[in-house]
Each structure stands twice: as C-alpha cells, then as structure tokens.
Amino acid sequence: MPYHWTTTPRAPRQxxxxxxxxxxxxxxxxxxxxxxxxxASIPLYGLLGTVLLWGLLPFMLAATAGLWYALRRNTRDRQILETLSISDDLTRLLRQNPDGTRQEWDSNTYWVTVTLHETGGPVPNYVTLKGQGREVEIGAFLSDDERKTLYTDLLTALRRAKEK
Incomplete structure (x- = not known):
C-alpha cells in the first residue's frame, strides 16, 4: 500500500x-x-531510401517526444507526500505538493473526526478529517479499497490517541 505508519501503534505519537x-x-x-x-519505426523500414520517410519521420519522432513528456509530467505531478501526526493532544496533517508548496492543518485530537463519504466527493469513498472548524481531505490519490482501509486505520489510531 502506498502508505505506512512510521511509528508503533502504542507510541505516544503516531x-x-x-x-x-x-x-x-x-x-x-x-x-x-x-x-x-x-x-513505431517498424512501418518506416519499408520507406528507407524514399522521400516519404522524411515526411513521416517527424510525426513518429513527435509522438515519441509526446510520450516522453507525458510520462515525465505524470511522474512530476505525483510527487505528493502527506504526513499525519497523531498525539494525545494534537493531530497535524502536512501535505507537500508537487510544486513544492506546503499545506498544513492541525486540531486538538479530542475534537478530530474522520468521515468516509461513500458518494458526493471528488472520488468514491472520500476520506476527510474534521476539526478546528475545517474539513480536509486525506489520501484522495489512493484507490477505493486503500481509502476504505485508511478510514478504518484512522478511526483506530484516533481512538487510541483519545484513550490516553
């Protein structure tokens, strides 16, 4: 799964x-x-030595360059890291965006609630954290099943933190 807990469940801060x-x-x-x-170059082998090769070659090279650009852009756009810290008194979510900007949210752990929006969100099974009068998304880039698992993990972690 593309997420993991970096501390043990019984640690003072998860x-x-x-x-x-x-x-x-x-x-x-x-x-x-x-x-x-x-x-893509296989069909061009039959045109070697003809003027048609020079007419079709730029299109094949442009398609290859387009593929290269699209794959590089996708890799760059997926450079997202979300870090959630849960202690008995403070819950903090930090999001590092692909462009280098950071978004932060924090709230008293006692008042934090986790919600699973099965429909109505930008993606099915949308997970949000609510506290301090704000509701923030977490893990929207995960798959459906991963978001469901994340929801149960977050409920368990918050329950443990509130019991301390």
Missing amino acids: ELQLWPHNALSAKGFAIMVLGFFLF
Missing part, C-alpha cells in the same frame, strides 16, 4: 505517511519510450 502509487520505475520509463520508438 505518524502516517501517504503517497501516490508510482507503477513506472526509471527503468520501466526507459523501456517504455525505447519500445514505443522501436515499434
């Missing part, structure tokens, strides 16, 4: 880190772009 799943490694990226280039 910390959870969440990030988007990145299925394509650097090696996979290179294989994908090279494979696309090689397979």
Whole structure:
C-alpha cells in the first residue's frame, strides 16, 4: 500500500505517511519510450531510401517526444507526500505538493473526526478529517479499497490517541 505508519501503534505519537502509487520505475520509463520508438519505426523500414520517410519521420519522432513528456509530467505531478501526526493532544496533517508548496492543518485530537463519504466527493469513498472548524481531505490519490482501509486505520489510531 502506498502508505505506512512510521511509528508503533502504542507510541505516544503516531505518524502516517501517504503517497501516490508510482507503477513506472526509471527503468520501466526507459523501456517504455525505447519500445514505443522501436515499434513505431517498424512501418518506416519499408520507406528507407524514399522521400516519404522524411515526411513521416517527424510525426513518429513527435509522438515519441509526446510520450516522453507525458510520462515525465505524470511522474512530476505525483510527487505528493502527506504526513499525519497523531498525539494525545494534537493531530497535524502536512501535505507537500508537487510544486513544492506546503499545506498544513492541525486540531486538538479530542475534537478530530474522520468521515468516509461513500458518494458526493471528488472520488468514491472520500476520506476527510474534521476539526478546528475545517474539513480536509486525506489520501484522495489512493484507490477505493486503500481509502476504505485508511478510514478504518484512522478511526483506530484516533481512538487510541483519545484513550490516553
């Protein structure tokens, strides 16, 4: 799962880190772009030595460059890290966005509530934290099943923190 607790459940402060799943490694990226280039160039082999090759080659190279750009942009846009710290008196959520900006939210742990919005959110099974008069999303980039599991994990962690 693209999240994990960095502290033990019985520790005085629990910390959870969440990030988007990145299925394509650097090696996979290179294989994908090279494979696309090689397979896209197969139809051009029959045109070697003709003027038609020079008419079609720029389109094949533009498609390869477009694929490279799209995959790089996707990797850059998925550089998100959310860190949730839960102690007996304070719950804090920090979000590091892809552009380097940081968003922070904190509240007294006693008043924090976790809500699972099965419908009506930007994604199904949308998880939010509410406290200090604000409601913030957490883990919107996770899959449906991962958000459901996150919801139960957060309920358990907050219950433990409130019992201390």
